[in-house]
Amino acid sequence: MSLLRDVLNEIAALLSFESPAREEEFVLDTQPRLPGLTSDVPQSEAPSPPALEGQGQTPGRAQVQAPGQEQEHRQGQSQAQAQGQHGRDRRQHRGWSLSGDQAGGSAGEPSAVEWLSEALPRTPYGFLRPRKMSTIKIGFGRETARPVRPLPIAHETSTEISPPTHGNERRTTAQESPPQGDNQQQGQLRPREPGDGPGQGLGQGQGQERGAGHEAETSGVPCGEGTGPGAAGQQAGPASGRGGGSGNKGDEVKPLAENLQANLDALKQVLHYGLNSDVIVREFDVPTTPSTRAAIVFMEGLASKDLIDLAVLQPLMLIANLDRGLRAADVLETIERRLLPGNQVTRKDNLRGIIEGVIAGTTCLLVEGCGTALEVETKSWEHRGISQPTAETVVHGPQEAFNETLKNNVALVRRRMRTPDLVSEVIKVGTLSRVDCAVLYVEGLANPKLVAEVKRRINGIRADQIQDTGSLEQFIEDRPFMLAPQTLSTERPDRMAAFLSEGHVGILLDGSPFGLVAPATFWALLQSAEDHYLRWPFGTFLRLVRLAALAVAVLLPAVYIALTNFHPEMLPTDLLLAIAATRERVPFPTVVEVLVMEVSFELIREAGIRVPGVIGPTLGIVGALILGQAAVAASIVSPILVIIVAVTALGSFAVPNFNMAFAARLTRFVYIFVAAAFGFYGIAVGVFLQMLLYVNARSFGVPFMSPVAPFAQSSGDLILRYPSWSMELRPAFLQTRRRERQPEVARKWTPSWTTDAPSPDSGTGQMAEESSGGRPTSRRDKGGRGRA
Amino acid sequence: MLEEGRIGTNEAIAATVYFLSSKLFISFPQQMATVGLTAAWIVPIISFGTGAIGFLIIAALLRRYPRMSIVEIGEEVAGPIFGTLASLGYLAFFFAATILVMREFSETVSTALLPRTPLSAVMAVFVLVTVISVYLGSEALTRAAFLAAPLIVVTLLFLNLLSLPQANLDAMFPLLGPGLSKLIYHGVLHSAVAGEVMFLGVIAPQLRDADKVRMMGLVAIAVTAVFTSTALLVFVTVFPYPLCVHIPYPGYEVSTLIYVGRFFQRVDVAFVFLWVISGCIELGLGAYTTTMILARMLRLPVYRPILPAVAIIGYTLAFVPPDVPTATRLDFEIVRTLGAIAVFIVPAVLLLVAQMKEARAGGRRRARSA
Incomplete structure (x- = not known):
C-alpha cells in the first residue's frame, strides 16, 4: 500500500495536476463577508510595490547604491529570497534537486530550463502556455502566492541612478502622493516619474523591471499605487516596462539642460524633426531686456493652432514686458504666473515628460537658461461628435453613445455621476500605441481589491499596440478559451454609470467607442439598459423573451435535427406528415440541410457587414432569394427549415450583447453536430x-453565474426585474464597501412613511394617498424584507 | 491541493438531492415495487428515515473532527490500518454504485432514446462527461447541480401532475402492501439507498458552513424522500401492482402515457433533459466521491492523476453484468443492502471508538490530576 501510495504521489507531483490556472487566477470570494472588507484596503494589506530604484534588483546589478537604499534593497532581497524559497519548495515537490545557489531567486540567475519550466506551467487544457499572470493573495480564499521568476537576461545593463526630479510636474492629489520628504530622505533615490513604471526603458530599465515590475505584479498591487506619485506614476510604466518600440528614446529620463539649443537638439533628435513633418518647433524671443530666447514644440494636428497663437505666442511675443534683471528661473515663474492664460500649465524637467506631452497634443515651452519646461494644455484634434448608439439601441432612454475620444467618454459618464468619488485613473497601454486607458470606479464603493486587480491586469499587458477595447479585453479576461465574454462591452454612458454605481469597474480606452465593465456575469450579458427604463413588468417580460431567444439561438436547429432524425414520435402526426412531405424531394439528410442553411445565413450576415453601403440592398435581395424561394424551389432545403433558420437568426439578434450573441452562434454548430450524432441525449449532455x-x-474573480450559482443574495435584478424601489442592495458578489443602494423605504413621500406628511385634508395629501393607495412602497410593506 | 474551492450550503444540498434521487429515473422504482408491492411508496420513506439516522452518526463524527473528511476521521479514530479498511468500504460502495448506475443509465438511454446506438457508445459519452465534470471539481459540480435544481423540481412536478389522469387510486390498496413488518424490514435492509449522503462527509473540508452539515444532509434526505415517495405513489397507481414489477424504467413509461389533448402527447422525450442531466450529475458526483476517497486514502496531494484510471476501470467493470436485470439486482440486492454496513455501521463503530478513546483519555487526565 505504501509503495503504491508513493508511486502515485510521485506521478501526481510530476504531472502536477493541480490546476494551475485556478491557482493563478484572482478570486473574489463571493460570500458576502463584508465586515472585514472595509479594512482590506490593499494599501494597508498588500506589500507596497517598490517605487524606488534598486529594490528588487538582482544583487550585483546595481552599480550605485545609496545609503538610504540599503534597507529597501534588503527588503527586496528578502522578498526575492522568500520567492526563491517558494520556488525551491515547488521544485522539490516536482522532484527536482537544485543547489541552493541555483534555486534561490536572489542567489543567481536561473537556467533557461528552469525558467522555462517555471514560465510554462501545464494548464488544465493540457498544453503548455506562457504564464501571464501571477497569483495574489486575495480575500479569504484559497489562493497561494506563486512567485514570478525574473526573466533571464542575456546581457548586463548598467543601472544608472537618476537624479531626483521635482514633484511639481505631476498633477496628483495629496493622498495619492507620498510625502515628498520621504523620497528626499532617500538621498539619491529617485521617485517615480510619469511614465516611469516598472521599467525605465532600455537605459536603466532592465534591472528595475525585473525587480520592481515583477514584485509589483506578484504582490497584486498595481504598479505605482500607494508609493509613487499616484496616477501619473502609473501611466506609462507598464507600457515602457519591456522597452522596445518607438518610445525607447522617450523613456530616457534625461534632465533638461539650461541651454535652450541643447534641449531643442535633443528634442528634435527624439522626435525625428525634419523627417516628421508634423513636428513643429517655433523659436522666438520673449521681449525682456535683454531679450530671452524661447521655443515652443508641438505636434500639428494634435494641438490647436488657434490656442497656441492666442494663448501662447501672442502673450509671450507681444504682451510680455518683463522686468529687467530677472534671473532665468524668475522669467519662467513670471511667464507661468502672468503670461500664459492657458488653464492647464505643468512644469516638466525631463525630456521624457516633454515628449509624452507633445505626442499627446500639449505644447511645450522651453526658455533659455531654464532647466524646466512649461507644458501648456492645447490638445485639440478632429473627432466624431456624440452620436446615437448603434449596437445598443433603445426606444426609451438616453440616445447618446461613447465616441473615440477618451475625455469625452469620461465626461459623459461623469455627467451622469456627479460625485467627487468617481475616479478615473489613466494607464498607458501598448509600447507603441501608448494609448490612454481609463479605469473608472467609485472610490469608497467599489471593492478596492477588484479595482487593484483590474489595474494590475492592465498594467501587466505587454503588447505593442491596442486600439480597441475589443483587443484589450482579450488581454485581461480570465478564460481566453471560453466562448462567452467575461467583460461586458457597452457603448452607452448611462449603462456604464449604472454599473459603476453598483460597484463594478469601468474601462475606457482612447480611440474606442466601447467601454468595458468588469466583472461581467452571464445574467448581465442578457440585460439591456432599457430594462430599467421601462416599468418593471415590461422589463421582466423583455428579459424572459431574451432568455428564450438565447435558448432558441443555441438549440433550435439542434432540436429540429434531433426531432426529425431520432424522436419523430414526439411530433403530432399531422406535423410529422407535413414535415415528411416537405422533405420528400430534398436529397440531403437533415443535418446537411441545416448546415447548408446555417452556413448560407452566416455568409449573408458577414457579407452584409463587409459590403459597401450602396450595394447593401442588393445583398438583401440575394439573401432572401437564396435562403427563401430559390432554395426551396430547387428542393435543396425544406420550407420548414427556412422557418427554423429564420427564427434562430431572430433569436441570436435578440441577444443584447454582441459577443454573447457570437458565442451563441458558434455554440449552435456544436449542438447541431451532437444532435446529429446522439439526438436529444447529445443535446442534454x-x-x-x-x-x-x-x-x-x-x-x-467573480463566478460567471453569480449570483445564482454560487447562490448569493441579490436585488432581484437577474432574470426577473423587480420594481426599482425594491432594489435595495448592490450585488453581493461584488463585495462593495457599501452594500445598501437605497434605503428600505425608497418611496419616502408616501404618507405612511413621512412624518411631515400633509394633512389628509390637503389636496397633496389626498393625491399621495391615492397614488400609494395601500400599494407597497417597500419590502417592509409586503410584510418582510424579502429577498434583499 | 486536494480540496479545491468552497461549496455553499445551497449547492451542497442540491448536489446531494440529485445524488440521492437520480436513481428514481432508472429501475429503482421497479425494485421498490417488488419489495413493497402496493405500498412501494412507503419503502423509501422508511429507507430514507433509516438513512437519516445513519447520517446523524456521520454528522456527529464530522462535528467531533472539524475540517476533516470521513476518510481522515477513520484513520484518526481507528488508526491507519482499520481506518484504511473503513475507507475501502466507502470506496467499494461508491465505486460499485456509480458503475452500476452508469450501466443502468446507459441502458435506459439506449432503450428509450437511441435503440440503434451501441451501448458502448452511449456509455462512453457518459464516461467522457463524468471525467470532465470530475476534472473540473466539486465546486463546479455542486454549482451545476444547484443551477439545475429547478429542472428536477419542475419536471417531477409536471410528470406527476400530468400522469394523474392515468392514475387509479384504488391501486394503492391494500395500503400497507405486504404488511408493516415487511415494509420496515425491506426499508431498513435497503437503507443504503440513502448511502450517497456520505458524499457530504467526503466534501466536508470544502463546505463553507461545515457546522451546518447535519442540516444539509437531513434536508437533502427529506427532499429526496418526498420526491421518491411521490413519484412511486404515482407509479403504483398508474401501473397497478402486478404490472409495475415488470416495467424496468417506470419513469420513462409513465411519461409515455401522458396525454393532454391531441397535440400534447408522447412528450417523454421532453423529460430526457431531466434524466440525462441528473444522470450526469449523479455519475459526476459518484466518480468524484470515489476518486476523492481513493486520493485521501493514498494521501495524494491531488486527485486528478488517478481520474483516468478510475474512469477506465469503471467503464470496463460496467460491462461485467451481462444484462440490465443482473445489474439492477446487483445494485439493489447487494450494493444497497451490504452498502449500509460500509456507510452507516462503520461510522457508528468509529463514533463509538472515538467516544471510548475520549472517555479513556478523560479518565487518564482525571487520574493524573488526582
Missing part, C-alpha cells in the same frame, strides 16, 4: 457540459 463550464468560469 451538451447543455450539462455548458452549464459546468459556465459555473466553473470566473470574471475578475
Whole structure:
C-alpha cells in the first residue's frame, strides 16, 4: 500500500495536476463577508510595490547604491529570497534537486530550463502556455502566492541612478502622493516619474523591471499605487516596462539642460524633426531686456493652432514686458504666473515628460537658461461628435453613445455621476500605441481589491499596440478559451454609470467607442439598459423573451435535427406528415440541410457587414432569394427549415450583447453536430457540459453565474426585474464597501412613511394617498424584507 | 491541493438531492415495487428515515473532527490500518454504485432514446462527461447541480401532475402492501439507498458552513424522500401492482402515457433533459466521491492523476453484468443492502471508538490530576 501510495504521489507531483490556472487566477470570494472588507484596503494589506530604484534588483546589478537604499534593497532581497524559497519548495515537490545557489531567486540567475519550466506551467487544457499572470493573495480564499521568476537576461545593463526630479510636474492629489520628504530622505533615490513604471526603458530599465515590475505584479498591487506619485506614476510604466518600440528614446529620463539649443537638439533628435513633418518647433524671443530666447514644440494636428497663437505666442511675443534683471528661473515663474492664460500649465524637467506631452497634443515651452519646461494644455484634434448608439439601441432612454475620444467618454459618464468619488485613473497601454486607458470606479464603493486587480491586469499587458477595447479585453479576461465574454462591452454612458454605481469597474480606452465593465456575469450579458427604463413588468417580460431567444439561438436547429432524425414520435402526426412531405424531394439528410442553411445565413450576415453601403440592398435581395424561394424551389432545403433558420437568426439578434450573441452562434454548430450524432441525449449532455463550464468560469474573480450559482443574495435584478424601489442592495458578489443602494423605504413621500406628511385634508395629501393607495412602497410593506 | 474551492450550503444540498434521487429515473422504482408491492411508496420513506439516522452518526463524527473528511476521521479514530479498511468500504460502495448506475443509465438511454446506438457508445459519452465534470471539481459540480435544481423540481412536478389522469387510486390498496413488518424490514435492509449522503462527509473540508452539515444532509434526505415517495405513489397507481414489477424504467413509461389533448402527447422525450442531466450529475458526483476517497486514502496531494484510471476501470467493470436485470439486482440486492454496513455501521463503530478513546483519555487526565 505504501509503495503504491508513493508511486502515485510521485506521478501526481510530476504531472502536477493541480490546476494551475485556478491557482493563478484572482478570486473574489463571493460570500458576502463584508465586515472585514472595509479594512482590506490593499494599501494597508498588500506589500507596497517598490517605487524606488534598486529594490528588487538582482544583487550585483546595481552599480550605485545609496545609503538610504540599503534597507529597501534588503527588503527586496528578502522578498526575492522568500520567492526563491517558494520556488525551491515547488521544485522539490516536482522532484527536482537544485543547489541552493541555483534555486534561490536572489542567489543567481536561473537556467533557461528552469525558467522555462517555471514560465510554462501545464494548464488544465493540457498544453503548455506562457504564464501571464501571477497569483495574489486575495480575500479569504484559497489562493497561494506563486512567485514570478525574473526573466533571464542575456546581457548586463548598467543601472544608472537618476537624479531626483521635482514633484511639481505631476498633477496628483495629496493622498495619492507620498510625502515628498520621504523620497528626499532617500538621498539619491529617485521617485517615480510619469511614465516611469516598472521599467525605465532600455537605459536603466532592465534591472528595475525585473525587480520592481515583477514584485509589483506578484504582490497584486498595481504598479505605482500607494508609493509613487499616484496616477501619473502609473501611466506609462507598464507600457515602457519591456522597452522596445518607438518610445525607447522617450523613456530616457534625461534632465533638461539650461541651454535652450541643447534641449531643442535633443528634442528634435527624439522626435525625428525634419523627417516628421508634423513636428513643429517655433523659436522666438520673449521681449525682456535683454531679450530671452524661447521655443515652443508641438505636434500639428494634435494641438490647436488657434490656442497656441492666442494663448501662447501672442502673450509671450507681444504682451510680455518683463522686468529687467530677472534671473532665468524668475522669467519662467513670471511667464507661468502672468503670461500664459492657458488653464492647464505643468512644469516638466525631463525630456521624457516633454515628449509624452507633445505626442499627446500639449505644447511645450522651453526658455533659455531654464532647466524646466512649461507644458501648456492645447490638445485639440478632429473627432466624431456624440452620436446615437448603434449596437445598443433603445426606444426609451438616453440616445447618446461613447465616441473615440477618451475625455469625452469620461465626461459623459461623469455627467451622469456627479460625485467627487468617481475616479478615473489613466494607464498607458501598448509600447507603441501608448494609448490612454481609463479605469473608472467609485472610490469608497467599489471593492478596492477588484479595482487593484483590474489595474494590475492592465498594467501587466505587454503588447505593442491596442486600439480597441475589443483587443484589450482579450488581454485581461480570465478564460481566453471560453466562448462567452467575461467583460461586458457597452457603448452607452448611462449603462456604464449604472454599473459603476453598483460597484463594478469601468474601462475606457482612447480611440474606442466601447467601454468595458468588469466583472461581467452571464445574467448581465442578457440585460439591456432599457430594462430599467421601462416599468418593471415590461422589463421582466423583455428579459424572459431574451432568455428564450438565447435558448432558441443555441438549440433550435439542434432540436429540429434531433426531432426529425431520432424522436419523430414526439411530433403530432399531422406535423410529422407535413414535415415528411416537405422533405420528400430534398436529397440531403437533415443535418446537411441545416448546415447548408446555417452556413448560407452566416455568409449573408458577414457579407452584409463587409459590403459597401450602396450595394447593401442588393445583398438583401440575394439573401432572401437564396435562403427563401430559390432554395426551396430547387428542393435543396425544406420550407420548414427556412422557418427554423429564420427564427434562430431572430433569436441570436435578440441577444443584447454582441459577443454573447457570437458565442451563441458558434455554440449552435456544436449542438447541431451532437444532435446529429446522439439526438436529444447529445443535446442534454451538451447543455450539462455548458452549464459546468459556465459555473466553473470566473470574471475578475467573480463566478460567471453569480449570483445564482454560487447562490448569493441579490436585488432581484437577474432574470426577473423587480420594481426599482425594491432594489435595495448592490450585488453581493461584488463585495462593495457599501452594500445598501437605497434605503428600505425608497418611496419616502408616501404618507405612511413621512412624518411631515400633509394633512389628509390637503389636496397633496389626498393625491399621495391615492397614488400609494395601500400599494407597497417597500419590502417592509409586503410584510418582510424579502429577498434583499 | 486536494480540496479545491468552497461549496455553499445551497449547492451542497442540491448536489446531494440529485445524488440521492437520480436513481428514481432508472429501475429503482421497479425494485421498490417488488419489495413493497402496493405500498412501494412507503419503502423509501422508511429507507430514507433509516438513512437519516445513519447520517446523524456521520454528522456527529464530522462535528467531533472539524475540517476533516470521513476518510481522515477513520484513520484518526481507528488508526491507519482499520481506518484504511473503513475507507475501502466507502470506496467499494461508491465505486460499485456509480458503475452500476452508469450501466443502468446507459441502458435506459439506449432503450428509450437511441435503440440503434451501441451501448458502448452511449456509455462512453457518459464516461467522457463524468471525467470532465470530475476534472473540473466539486465546486463546479455542486454549482451545476444547484443551477439545475429547478429542472428536477419542475419536471417531477409536471410528470406527476400530468400522469394523474392515468392514475387509479384504488391501486394503492391494500395500503400497507405486504404488511408493516415487511415494509420496515425491506426499508431498513435497503437503507443504503440513502448511502450517497456520505458524499457530504467526503466534501466536508470544502463546505463553507461545515457546522451546518447535519442540516444539509437531513434536508437533502427529506427532499429526496418526498420526491421518491411521490413519484412511486404515482407509479403504483398508474401501473397497478402486478404490472409495475415488470416495467424496468417506470419513469420513462409513465411519461409515455401522458396525454393532454391531441397535440400534447408522447412528450417523454421532453423529460430526457431531466434524466440525462441528473444522470450526469449523479455519475459526476459518484466518480468524484470515489476518486476523492481513493486520493485521501493514498494521501495524494491531488486527485486528478488517478481520474483516468478510475474512469477506465469503471467503464470496463460496467460491462461485467451481462444484462440490465443482473445489474439492477446487483445494485439493489447487494450494493444497497451490504452498502449500509460500509456507510452507516462503520461510522457508528468509529463514533463509538472515538467516544471510548475520549472517555479513556478523560479518565487518564482525571487520574493524573488526582
